[in-house]
Amino acid sequence: MSSERTSLITxxxxxxxxxxxxxxxxxxxxxxDIKVSLANVELLTLQIRLLVCSIDKAEQIGLNWWRYDxxxxxxxxxxxxxxxxxxxxxxxxxREVRHLSAAPPEAQARGRRAKPARxxxxxxxxxKKSRQ
Numbered sequence: 001m002s003s004e005r006t007s008l009i010t011x012x013x014x015x016x017x018x019x020x021x022x023x024x025x026x027x028x029x030x031x032x033d034i035k036v037s038l039a040n041v042e043l044l045t046l047q048i049r050l051l052v053c054s055i056d057k058a059e060q061i062g063l064n065w066w067r068y069d070x071x072x073x074x075x076x077x078x079x080x081x082x083x084x085x086x087x088x089x090x091x092x093x094x095r096e097v098r099h100l101s102a103a104p105p106e107a108q109a110r111g112r113r114a115k116p117a118r119x120x121x122x123x124x125x126x127x128k129k130s131r132q
Contacts, residue, residue, distance in 0.1 A: 027053035027061070
């Protein structure tokens with residue numbers, strides 16, 4: 001009787017759990033193209049690619065985008081804080097540029113004259129050394 005029972009168990013078709021286990025273990029790719037045309041003019045083309053597999057199998061074939069997606073990881077909060085900090089710094093720099101561009105022309109000219117004088121002195125020193 002036990003041999004009859006074993007043959008009945010092995011003869012039954014695989015259940016949903018067995019099918020899912022096999023699909024997740026091996027992977028399943030579904031690919032298709034949908035084209036919408038009107039009077040032989042292609043209006044729309046959809047290319048569909050679907051991969052169904054386990055995370056282990058996906059990593060084996062080189063797919064691991066979920067590790068780096070900021071919406072799916074705990075790094076999202078850190079990235080958001082960094083973005084806020086960078087936006088604040090950018091706004092500060094923009095204010096500084098506006099302030100400097102709005103300065104009176106005399107102040108800008110004074111600032112320009114002072115810098116080249118320092119640079120000329122430095123170049124004279126280097127040119128004297130190069131002559132010797």
